[in-house]
Amino acid sequence: MAASNVVFVLLICFIINSFAKRDSLYDFLFNGDYEFIDLTHPFDNQTVYWPNAQVFRFTKQIGDYDATGSWYAANDFTAGEHGGTHIDAPYHFAKTGLHVGELPLTKLIAALIIIDISSIVNDDPKFVLYKTHLDHLLYYEDKPSLLIFKFGWSKYFNDTKKYLGQNDNDNTLNFPGLSEEVVEWIISANKKVVGIGVDVASVDPGSSTNFPVHKILSTKGLYGIENVNLSRQIPETGCTALALPMKIALGTGAPLRLVAICSKQEPK
Numbered sequence: 675m676a677a678s679n680v681v682f683v684l685l686i687c688f689i690i691n692s693f694a695k696r697d698s699l700y701d702f703l704f705n706g707d708y709e710f711i712d713l714t715h716p717f718d719n720q721t722v723y724w725p726n727a728q729v730f731r732f733t734k735q736i737g738d739y740d741a742t743g744s745w746y747a748a749n750d751f752t753a754g755e756h757g758g759t760h761i762d763a764p765y766h767f768a769k770t771g772l773h774v775g776e777l778p779l780t781k782l783i784a785a786l787i788i789i790d791i792s793s794i795v796n797d798d799p800k801f802v803l804y805k806t807h808l809d810h811l812l813y814y815e816d817k818p819s820l821l822i823f824k825f826g827w828s829k830y831f832n833d834t835k836k837y838l839g840q841n842d843n844d845n846t847l848n849f850p851g852l853s854e855e856v857v858e859w860i861i862s863a864n865k866k867v868v869g870i871g872v873d874v875a876s877v878d879p880g881s882s883t884n885f886p887v888h889k890i891l892s893t894k895g896l897y898g899i900e901n902v903n904l905s906r907q908i909p910e911t912g913c914t915a916l917a918l919p920m921k922i923a924l925g926t927g928a929p930l931r932l933v934a935i936c937s938k939q940e941p942k
């Protein structure tokens with residue numbers, strides 16, 4: 675074999691070898707530099723649903739040993755689309771918007787930005803977030819991003835009445851939310867925002883009756899995420915969100931498993 679052929683074969687071997695050694699995504703994610711943070715409330719008989727919606731319920735529960743001594747367990751469940759940690763598809767408030775089953779994965783896997791406004795909210799169930807509250811707080815990424823607002827409400831999730839601020843006298847709900855103004859501003863300032871999430875039961879304040887924030891998100895093709903579980907600390911930037919709803923083909927919304935993958939190092 676000519677010397678040039680030997681060099682060529684060695685070069686090919688080197689290229690093949692370097693591809694074979696390239697870390698898989700799994701190796702990358704589990705190399706010790708990343709942590710996985712579950713931002714999902716469990717679905718059980720304490721899960722918060724919108725008033726009048728079908729709450730999460732096991733309709734059949736089997737869990738027993740048969741005559742041969744082997745265990746078998748299976749359940750059925752029923753639930754509304756809009757309860758617990760869940761996604762709102764654009765179709766929820768826009769007839770031509772995407773259904774849950776049509777949401778592209780390239781929008782459901784996105785850079786995650788947490789905007790912690792809990793100290794401004796200060797446990798006030800009447801609080802509404804306006805642009806002036808945010809002028810010095812907003813951080814954007816130049817990539818498809820999910821913005822999640824932390825109102826500090828996850829601590830009430832196991833007390834539905836408190837969480838929703840239900841007033842038995844006048845049937846009103848009272849929990850904090852976003853103003854139309856602030857959402858219009860965010861969407862026009864950064865076209866790469868693909869979704870907006872909150873740690874309360876609605877992106878609109880509990881007192882809203884015409885749901886303008888829902889309407890803006892839906893007509894602009896963004897998804898919403900409600901009842902995010904922000905009980906534990908999470909870095910405000912540098913995380914990636916996996917927002918993977920149950921693929922209900924024609925759903926207006928769906929239960930969601932929301933996970934953040936965060937670098938253990940401080941973001942630069």
Ligand SMILES: [Zn+2]
Binds near residue numbers: 756761
């Ligand atoms: Zn919803």
